[in-house]
Amino acid sequence: MFTVLDRISWPGSPDKANEDACGASDDWAWVIDTSIFPGTEPIMNDRSDATWLARFVSERLSDLAARAYDGDGVTLLRHVMEEARTAFMARAAEERHDFLTWPVGAMTLVHRNGNMLDVWTFADTTAFVRQPDGSVLTVGEAPDLRTFESAKAAELLSASGCTPKTVNESPVFQAWLTDRRQRQKQGRGLALLGLDPAAADRLRHQSVPCEDGTVILLTSDGFSALVDLYAEMDAKGLMEAALISGLEPLAARAREIETQVDPGGKLYPRFKESDDTTAILLRA
Template sequence: MPQPCRLTVLDTITDAGKPGRPNEDRFGHNADAAFVLDGATGLGDRQFIDGYGSDAAWIAEFGTERLTQRLDAHADPRDILRAISAEARDTFLAIAGDQPRYAWPLCSLTALRTTPTGFQYFGLGDSCLYLLHDGGTSDFVIPIPGAYEWEQHRAAEHIARLGGIGATGSANSDPQTLEDLRRGRALQNTPDGFTWTFGIVPEAADHLVMVDVPVSGGGATALLCSDGLADLVALYKAYDAGSLVRAAMDKGLAALVAELRHFERELDPDGLQYPRFKQSDDTTAILLRLSVEANSPLRDFRF
């Protein structure tokens, strides 16, 4: 029986934040789902997995390949993510051995899929979904409400102490900031922390944020993105949820990334006006059309 709902990929982009550094973002999609994974910049003393540029890029690639193969309209995403994380754990520990938790690779995840009863969002970490309904209303979904504001607050403390992001373009080069970041990273995916992400901790799947995505009037347009592109809304205030999706539809994702890089590299390269930990972040997004068959009862489903 055909699915009453359909996801159609309209546009995609992934762009490294800095030339010469690995892009630690990935995106993927199949007939039933689309997703973005944003690898968290490593805080360890060395890289353990060869061939990807960084351990963060490896875990994002590892997850993307397996989600593309296994995620469909019927399987429980928690079961799939739990199994993938267990595989990743075994692979990483076999190579790296015992390492401090701050050195464990992880990434945020934002995803949409069709189900037999509608559309479903799920995610971990600070990547997000912007949704523009055909009727003009918009929605914003993020697994960690307030994540962008909290990071801006912490980045502002770093900027105030050092007078800017720094010559390397990353706050990790400052010993005190690195120590603070490591302390917070070590608490991720533990009962003592507040943040659950995708990586080598299978139990994180139990904390997966899952939300039904209602579509009224026959359809909507969705933008799944890493926190890099989300800065156009959360940090630079150039758009709101609805106008960001509309701009992606009208101008294309490449134009939005160019606009983001203008803010980062030309208007505020040292983070004095718009506090952040990196001058430029890896940026990845998928623009999707969500459509419902005309005779489907799901056309009138609402929050």
């Protein structure tokens, strides 16, 4: 069973909905980071359908994970995604049955099975796993995806003349995002959490040691940016800081970099000035 040591979830801006979520139940834990195509009007939530998806999945995992599926994360997530699709389609008008406007997301789901930890990942959320000897493993695709996304952000910021705060309104960004969503619809892009249950079959899976005393930090990319974008510290330093001082000072440092050190995205090219910042710290 996991003990929750700390958790945090901050919206990227007080003017926008927080589209992240995290949680834990028995031997399961998760972090979720969702998004929606810019300008899409919400139907499931007053502010954002991405917020609805993150909360829906987190709540259903809390209800189902600890009492079903025998450690099968793929089947569990497929079931929850089927429920999300059914709920969304029951409310959406016919013209909204369009993949482009559906909420999607990244996610890391972990399950402790004896002295092993199963980690299932959609896209760029991360599991940092600190072994009892102090060594730290980074599990997930976030570092490689960050390299690609930062390069693309630099390209689109230059082409549009925008800043991270305004780039998602630009035609070049929306054209790129539309193309990416279309490739995902055709099964050629990243598998994502969302309303397509078949995506569960393309979850990344990895198993790592998890003896008693192992500490696990699950993060959205807005939090892992301290390591994989801002290079403020390495994974081991991040875990040590989280254990010593908690998660809030780390989230605050990310905000300081984004809003004071590099709001224009010159040092750290990105698609948002400040992203939603979510993490949950657990001990096995």
